[in-house]
Amino acid sequence: MATPKVHIARHQHCGCILCGRCCRRFHVRLTEAEVTRLQALDWGTEPDVPRDFVHRLHGQAYFRRRADGGCVFLDGQTGACRMHARFGFDAKALTCRGYPHNLASTWRDEVSVVARLDCPAVQQDAGRPLESGRRQIERLVEELGTRGGFTVRQLDGLSREAVERLTRALVGLIEDYHNESPGTLAYALFLLATRCQTLGATFLNDLETLETVLPSLLGAVRNEAATRPAGRFGRLSRILFREWLAAACRRDEELVRPSLAVRLRRSAALAAYAVGAGSLRTMGQEHPDLSLRRVGLFAGGAGWEPSSPAAWESFRGLLVARLEGPQFFGVAYYGEPFFTGLRALLQSYPLVLAAARTHAAARSVRCIETPDVHYAVGAIDHSLGRSPLLQWRLWRQVEEYFAGPRYGRLLKALGWD
Ligand code: SF4
Ligand code: SF4
Known part of the structure; x- marks a missing residue:
């Protein structure tokens, strides 16, 4: 072989x-x-070696x-x-x-x-x-011994050349938007991915045509991303977003004794978080112990100072590494196809923003800084394609729910940074 x-x-x-x-x-x-x-390792006379x-x-x-x-x-x-x-x-x-x-x-x-x-x-x-x-x-x-490669279903009908051209276009957009706010970048990326999906695999696999249309596509995306979307972000949407955030932050793997009672307590905490009570700490030790009410997740950007684009370097690093991999679909994302994985990766921004806000609020500051983004990127990357909870198809439906026009409204409700 x-x-x-x-x-x-x-x-x-x-x-x-x-x-x-x-x-x-x-x-x-x-x-x-x-x-x-490991049981056969010879530790000699070293004291306190854990044998069991x-x-x-x-x-x-x-x-x-x-x-x-x-x-x-x-x-x-x-x-x-x-x-x-x-x-x-x-x-x-x-x-x-x-x-x-x-x-x-x-x-x-x-x-x-x-x-x-x-x-x-x-x-x-x-x-x-x-x-x-x-x-x-x-x-x-x-x-x-991992080498099987993407399956036809995971490729969503796309050729390798089309996958590589699309991911290059997305990485190019991240580089072009280096000094833009991360919210504008996230929205632009999402719009580009959505438009490409609408074009369909046959169109995208025709590289010559794709090269011709990409500049106008990018221009249209830039224009649309510059305007904030209109519309209400209702109660159900708020509940679902909080539930999604709590699920992404849930760390059952850190439980030393994951008994049924402990798991049930965590599930109850997740449900409470979804309706606006509790704190992320109940999902895992790494999270800030600050009541959700004090974070004011859906207060828009009110009271928050804009952060510097430099503070978001690790978020851009996450996107670039995953896109270039490409590690956002297939085995890297619950065996899901290209566009499902791409949507999930690009939709990580509101989760990262909400987690970073929570972290900053727990430090009693009203501006997201580098340590807040580091915490948030770590928390969300941890679960992206690796969470025993988020692997369930139900969560793909939540991602889907926040796709389309609702995505822009979600960013607006959070007061994108
Ligand atoms: S989990 Fe850490 S401490 Fe334990 S064996 Fe692995 S590397 Fe060593
Ligand atoms: S720096 Fe990374 S690899 Fe090293 S101990 Fe910490 S988590 Fe593990």
């Missing part, structure tokens, strides 16, 4: 800052072969976690992995070696690698370029 070609995100950087977040938040899944291999490190849940093996959520191998003092420190990087489980990379099979025998923005080092875009870890990444790809 041919070695897959590996495409690594061009602009991303990552240098682990040993924050330990990944070792506190996730259930790290182990294969039985890994359990056997396997936790079984529904027949699947995971690393056991302490009551504070940390993996039993996480050194609380240094923030480093004890297994890594003692035996080196290669000794660790595949999932541990993989993070923060997201590996996705794209075209047949090609694999795309982007860095996850729920890792603080990636949010800060600090450290070495992702490309510098190519050897390690290629070993991971080989071990995972």
Whole structure:
């Protein structure tokens, strides 16, 4: 079998800052072969080595976690992995070696690698370029054996050339709008994607015609994005948006003992949030503990100062990495087709805005700044295509509900930044 070609995100950087977040938040899944291999590691006379490190849940093996959520191998003092420190990087489980990379099979025998923005080092875009870890990444790809490629259904009838031309046009728009507000950018991207979908696969696959019409399409999108949409954003829409935000922020994976009672409590908290009560903290430890009422999600931009475009760099980074991957449909998004995944990626803006506002309000400031966007991008990227809850088709219907004219009204109701 041919070695897959590996495409690594061009602009991303990552240098682990040993924050330990990944070792506190996730259930790290182990294969039985890994359990056997790790049990055989010779720790010599090292004290307090966790020998009983396997936790079984529904027949699947995971690393056991302490009551504070940390993996039993996480050194609380240094923030480093004890297994890594003692035996080196290669000794660790595949999932541990993989993070923060997201590996996705794209075209047949090609694999795309982007860095996850729920890792603080990636949010800060600090450290070495992702490309510098190519050897390690290629070993991971080989071990995972992921290479099947998009299916015909996932491509929505589009040719590879059309997919690449459309994603290039969207990335071009992000670069052109570098100094624009993120809301205007998000709206313009959404309008462009919607118009392209309306044109249909046969039209889009005709690259010569597509090249001819793209400039006028982009011009029309720019004009439309410059005007704020009219219309009411009703009560049902507000409930659905809050529910969607809460679902994207829900972190059942951080529960050390995810009993039925605990899950039911979280579901009740989600329902309460949808009708305007509670705080995002009930969805997960990483979220601000501020009552939703004090955030004033639908107060428009009233009382908020506009943030600088520079504060939104990590949001633009998320869009570019996912678009260039392409990691927004297929295996990267619940096996969904191109336009469904594209819509979900571009619709991440109102979720990021709402989360960033919540974070800023919890800091008692009325302007979204870089740390607020970092938190929000991490929170939403975490769930984009990876959430056990949002994988249900019902949520595609919520995304669909906010497509079309309602999307612009949603941005307006939130008071886009
Ligand atoms: S979350 Fe990122 S920065 Fe923090 S320990 Fe994990 S890899 Fe390192
Ligand atoms: S084994 Fe090490 S890298 Fe993996 S979750 Fe535990 S502490 Fe983190």
